[in-house]
Amino acid sequence: MPTKSDAPTERRHSVARNPKATHDFHILETWEAGLVLTGTEVKSLRSGKASIKEGFARLANGEVFLEGVNITPYEQGNRYNHDPVRTRKLLLRRREIERLV
Secondary structure (H helix, E strand, O other), X not given: OOOXXXXXXXXXXXXXXXXXXXXXXXXXXXXXXXXXXXXXXXXXXXXXXXXXXXXXXXEEOOEEEEEOOEEOOOXXXXXXXXXXXXXXXXXXXXXXXXXXX
């Protein structure tokens, strides 16, 4: 009989949410996508320092980019800290991108 420790441990949680978006817009579809990040952005997101309130996705050259999302610079970061509002690439499957186009 499998024990609790034998079960796969898949933790999923959101690091940033925009609950007002469902109030302001009618959401027809949702997608789950990866995001290309730098090291300090990952650490900042893990500590919950992100704002997606002004964020939007843009299609360019067959790729999808996330713009307007603010990820606060990592507090213990040094000169290698990231630009807080830089454009970030979204990682979607080719079929999903073609469907968006």
